[in-house]
Amino acid sequence: MKLEQKVTYLVWEIIFYSNFFMGLMSIGLNLETNIKIGLPLNNIEYYFFISSLSILFYFYAYKIPQLITVASNPRTLFYIKNRKSLFLFNIFVSVICVCSGFVIFLRCYNEIFQLSFEHYIILGFTFLLSISYYNWKFGLSLRKYTWFKPLLIAWTWAITTVYLPLLILDLENKISFAVDSKFYFLFVQTFMYFIVNAIIFDIKDFEDDYNRGLKTFVVKYGIKFTLNAIIFPLIFLGFLSFIIFGIWYNLPIHRIIFMLIPISFMAVFAYQLKHKRSILFYLSAIDGMILVKALFGILSVILFES
Template sequence: MTVIPLSSTSTAEKIAEFIFYGNYFYGICVVAQAIEATLQQGYPLNGWTYYCLAFITTVFYYNYPYVRKYPAESTDPRTLWYKKRYRFIQCNQRFFAFILGVSLIFFLYHYQDSIRKANLIHWFLVLIFPAVATMYYGLNVFSAKYNLRKIGWLKPFIIGFTWSGMVSIYPILFQNMIKGEPYLYTSIGALLFLKNLMYLSVLAMMFDIKDYAADSHNQLNTFVVKLGLRKMIFYIFLPLPLLGLLTFLSYATIHNFHLLKMALMMIPFFLLILAGLSLRKRRTLMYYLIVIDGLMLVKAAFGIVAMLV
């Protein structure tokens, strides 16, 4: 009787690795959070092409470090996944770069009259977030010698700042620019930007726990390296979500949010606290990618539902 060997990795695991290791989940999270932020600011949603390009841009950015140089020897499962699929990722990046390039040319040509009306505030907001994101990996695109990632305590705030701009400001800014309208500063827009900045920065800090040993060895002073896990949980993971929750409650009370809407939008904050407490135990990389990063999608889902009820 012939024995058919079982695959060491199930189909479900392969799909999960493709989505999470390949950074496609980040693209999904960007789209969901952009929809959430647009609804919360009272604007109509952008067309499907905008969200497709937001998805592609995010995946392209996060896959960039794995393409510009061949991954070094490592026991990290994600690095090994990229090493095995290096040619596919290269082709994927080239395809995405082509789409983004063509889309940029089309945008500049089709909306040239509206773009000419853009003021300094428009251009500042357009450029500040890509500039910070570029410096995160390195000032020189051909070398990562100088990059903001080496400033351990600043790293999570850079991630939070860039993501918050992408999901909170860009959807509205895009609508303003194609219509030739000024970008209007609003208190709800500022509050939403800060809320997303705080939430996403805390998630980035949680990821630093995974890299504690490597960061400590490389003398990268992240919060967990400087404070230790216990102090980080009680001095940062608990206070920051609670502060964000209190800020939201103040705003919700002033604007007379009904209880169901308030409850739906508060749930992600409590889940964030529980996720932080869960990291007292050693967790796998996939746990961080699914559970910790998954909180971005959870927050967006509850926020969207809250705006529709």
């Protein structure tokens, strides 16, 4: 491998294995929400907070114990080889998360304690659901069960990228948002994207999940069944929902076609999963599909509404 290729591969590893890309993805989806709903952007501290929180969430979910010093999985091997650097990186990210979160709290602590009961229920439920992703010592980990893993991932991402930015905007700047059909469509769209995303990731982790006894769709039913009976039907439903949304709002045909491009990319990519790929390919392509979705959502407003 040439030096340029080695450097490129190393940079790609750092971006995706360190979960740095998760932070970028979170920012992209949060920006998409405000722009598509038609509200101002949040303060910059919010984007520091939500992106750093996303990085930390996945870092601790896949943290490798100190006792493990050898691995065949490239991602695990990256964690083992770069333990000290990753530890320092996550200390830095933790400081950003705490400081930015504290700034947000100072700005709106009075409003936080005046929230309606429904908001407390949503936030509390999301917190409990998200921490159930971890392998706790007392045995509770919903990621071990077939449907729970994709559902909890999808719910957590939809809440933190569609509901939360609008709630914080309301608390900090007194800019309220309407829970209307546009909000629900964006929430369900994000939710469905991440369900498909999570199940596709299970294809990547098939061997590891099988050895650890995790009952994912792929382990339980096989790759072919998962693709044909679960992933493709979900993508089709997403495809159909875009068309229904476009007709509902009397959008021109060229805009509906533009909106269908990201989910079409996902369908093409899912078809390619019949062939085995590297872990880095899965991470960059699968998560890349989510960022493409956010980018096209933002462009659909800039190109067709401005």
